Amino acid sequence: MTPLCTQLNLTTPIIQAGMVWVSGGKLAAAAANAGALGTIGAGSMKPDLLSQHIQKAQALTKKSLAVNVPLLYDKAEEQIDTALRLGIRIFITSAGSPKIFTKKLKDAGAFVIHVVATPELAKKCEAAGVDAVVAEGFEAGGHNGRDELTTLTLVPQVVDAVKIPVIAAGGIADGRGIAAVLALGAQAVQMGTRFVATQESSAHDNFKQAILHAQATDTMLMMKRSVPVRLLKNSFYEEIKAAEETCADKDQLLSILGHGRAKAGMLDGDLIKGELEIGQIAGLVHDIPTTEALITRLMSEYRAVSRAFPMFP
Numbered sequence: 001m002t003p004l005c006t007q008l009n010l011t012t013p014i015i016q017a018g019m020v021w022v023s024g025g026k027l028a029a030a031a032a033n034a035g036a037l038g039t040i041g042a043g044s045m046k047p048d049l050l051s052q053h054i055q056k057a058q059a060l061t062k063k064s065l066a067v068n069v070p071l072l073y074d075k076a077e078e079q080i081d082t083a084l085r086l087g088i089r090i091f092i093t094s095a096g097s098p099k100i101f102t103k104k105l106k107d108a109g110a111f112v113i114h115v116v117a118t119p120e121l122a123k124k125c126e127a128a129g130v131d132a133v134v135a136e137g138f139e140a141g142g143h144n145g146r147d148e149l150t151t152l153t154l155v156p157q158v159v160d161a162v163k164i165p166v167i168a169a170g171g172i173a174d175g176r177g178i179a180a181v182l183a184l185g186a187q188a189v190q191m192g193t194r195f196v197a198t199q200e201s202s203a204h205d206n207f208k209q210a211i212l213h214a215q216a217t218d219t220m221l222m223m224k225r226s227v228p229v230r231l232l233k234n235s236f237y238e239e240i241k242a243a244e245e246t247c248a249d250k251d252q253l254l255s256i257l258g259h260g261r262a263k264a265g266m267l268d269g270d271l272i273k274g275e276l277e278i279g280q281i282a283g284l285v286h287d288i289p290t291t292e293a294l295i296t297r298l299m300s301e302y303r304a305v306s307r308a309f310p311m312f313p
């Protein structure tokens with residue numbers, strides 16, 4: 001186990017990512033019960049709904065849970081207050097400055113993890129008092145950095161740039177991936193795409209099936225001038241692509257996004273008009289296991305690699 005696992009009381013170096021429309025209380029509790037860090041994705045939840053998901057997860061597990069708060073939404077502070085009130089003390093903040101809420105969270109006794117896509121932002125996180133960073137490469141599903149740094153290049157540069165623990169994300173879906181990023185100096189992994197296709201994820205079954213059929217080249221990073229996001233190619237993606245090719249401005253792009261497309265795609269299963277956020281590693285996802293079976297398999301794959309390369313923890 002890495003020092004970060006000990007700090008967070010985990011028995012595996014795996015963080016189940018917070019994901020809009022996908023990671024509710026059921027998935028987070030299942031991940032926590034299997035020894036990973038289970039994370040509720042607050043981004044798609046109003047504070048009342050977040051409160052319900054936290055309480056649901058707490059009823060299903062005694063292990064500690066995390067809440068992911070993307071800072072680009074206007075309800076971020078209410079989400080933080082709701083989670084603090086319900087006893088959450090691990091936060092993964094993303095898509096905003098680490099300066100905004102880190103002090104407030106630290107004053108409340110929380111462990112703060114912030115998502116970064118460059119070594120420079122990792123240094124700013126450390127200066128702001130963040131406890132650990134997620135270094136997320138451009139392979140990742142969901143919102144993403146503009147600079148196209150891949151996980152293989154980003155993780156070691158972040159490890160060298162800061163003293164706080166680094167968690168690797170982007171393109172990891174099996175034990176080989178976990179071993180690879182631990183070899184780069186990461187102390188844990190955060191996995192999103194792989195957990196979308198689990199029994200407990202709240203993604204619509206159509207979305208899960210689309211992931212099983214995805215090839216390595218079926219995703220693309222879009223909206224780089226406004227809110228970069230990696231999407232599975234479908235009609236919605238074509239709509240965004242056409243708008244970008246005709247030089248639509250930020251407001252026009254946001255108005256396409258603004259029609260509830262993410263919910264339509266990921267939660268309601270509209271594979272045509274819906275927005276489907278997923279990572280490049282979708283091509284490696286071939287089944288929809290329970291979260292417990294997945295985590296057990298990931299760890300046994302990881303152990304097989306570490307037996308071949310005994311320098312791993």
Ligand SMILES: Cc1cc2nc3c(=O)[nH]c(=O)nc-3n(C[C@H](O)[C@H](O)[C@H](O)COP(=O)(O)O)c2cc1C
Pocket residue numbers: 017018019020022041042043044068070093094095115136139140141142143169170171172190191192193194196266277278279280281
């Ligand atoms: C469907 C989906 C939704 C996501 N939503 C969020 C989110 O709300 N907040 C966030 O910080 N990251 C979000 N992400 C990114 C994940 O937290 C994670 O860092 C990323 O999925 C890791 O890369 P991978 O997809 O290659 O495993 C999302 C990813 C996916 C696939």
